[in-house]
Amino acid sequence: MNESTQKPKLFSFKNFFHDFVRVTGAPVALWFRPKRIYTCEKARKIPKGGLLLIANHTDFADPVYMMLGVWQRRQYFLVSEELMDGPHGRLFKACRCIRIDRDNPGVSTFREITQRLKSGECVSMFPEGKIAADSTKPSPFKSGAVLMAIRSGVPIIPMYIEKKKSAFGRLRIVIGESVDVRAMYGERPTFAQIDAATKLLFEREQSLSSRLEN
Numbered sequence: 001m002n003e004s005t006q007k008p009k010l011f012s013f014k015n016f017f018h019d020f021v022r023v024t025g026a027p028v029a030l031w032f033r034p035k036r037i038y039t040c041e042k043a044r045k046i047p048k049g050g051l052l053l054i055a056n057h058t059d060f061a062d063p064v065y066m067m068l069g070v071w072q073r074r075q076y077f078l079v080s081e082e083l084m085d086g087p088h089g090r091l092f093k094a095c096r097c098i099r100i101d102r103d104n105p106g107v108s109t110f111r112e113i114t115q116r117l118k119s120g121e122c123v124s125m126f127p128e129g130k131i132a133a134d135s136t137k138p139s140p141f142k143s144g145a146v147l148m149a150i151r152s153g154v155p156i157i158p159m160y161i162e163k164k165k166s167a168f169g170r171l172r173i174v175i176g177e178s179v180d181v182r183a184m185y186g187e188r189p190t191f192a193q194i195d196a197a198t199k200l201l202f203e204r205e206q207s208l209s210s211r212l213e214n
Contacts, residue, residue, distance in 0.1 A: 032164075032171040034068040037211055043157075043177045046072050050117040050154035051178075054145050056138040056205060057126035058163045065161045066124050069173040073122040078113075098123075110148065117152035127201065137209065141202045143194050149181045150189060156181065158201060160208035174208040 038044045051073065055066055063077045079097040098112060113123055127141035138160075149156050155178035162172040179201065185193040 032065075032068060034065075034171045034173060036069060037172060037174045039174065039176045039208065039211065043175050046070055046157070047155055047178060049120045050152055051122040052117060052145060052149050052152075052154055052156045053122060053124040053159060054127050054141075054156060054201065054205075055124070055159040055161050056209070057128050057131050058161070059131070062126065062161055063124065065171060065173060066159065068171065069159055069161070069175060070122075070157070075122050075124045076113075076116055078123075078125050110144075110151075113148055114152040117148065117154045123148075127198075138202065138205045141198050141205070143198045145201065146181055146194055146197045150185070150187065150194075153182050153187075155179060156201065158204045158208060160205055160212070162209075162212050172212060174211045176204055176208050179204065 053066060053070060053075065055062060055069075059065070063075075066077075067075060077097050079099060098109065098116075117123055125145060127145045128139040129142050132139045145156060157178045158176045160174040160176075162174075164171060179197075181189075181197045185197060189197070
């Protein structure tokens with residue numbers, strides 16, 4: 001079986017803690033009462049196999065919100081070296097987190113992420129690179145997500161997470177249709193095409209946020 005078509009195992013001990021948190025996190029879902037808003041019928045169909053999820057970043061709890069938004073898939077998250085090396089490093093690792101240097105991502109990290117995508121896993125990341133200072137609109141995206149999608153040949157699903165105004169407010173998440181960057185520009189895009197794809201994803205993110213203005 002080709003690496004890009006391999007299916008993740010339904011159960012394995014390495015996923016035990018992650019799945020345990022998902023199951024026991026039901027009260028969290030009830031508390032947030034997540035409302036998923038899909039831009040179209042196609043957006044409701046979460047692809048199987050390798051998948052890259054991207055979202056705006058306004059809160060430390062955003063990884064939890066992303067899991068609530070796309071609950072059908074186990075997700076890997078990128079976590080800074082500072083947190084991975086801290087007292088809760090083992091916990092992050094057990095929860096399927098990937099170490100990354102946010103200021104200078106290394107080749108080894110890029111390779112690990114693309115290999116997981118090629119093997120059929122779902123990786124979630126925040127293209128802004130850090131928590132946005134202005135929670136009302138996304139900051140410009142970095143091109144890392146586009147490069148990973150091209151390298152691994154997986155689609156990208158953009159999501160927009162509305163920042164909660166109060167602890168009792170309902171969580172609202174807008175989920176857009178997947179974007180296949182490789183289908184648009186091929187396996188060897190130019191720098192201009194990479195920039196264009198990054199700009200496209202950013203515009204999609206802005207479009208998702210406008211769905212909540214009414």
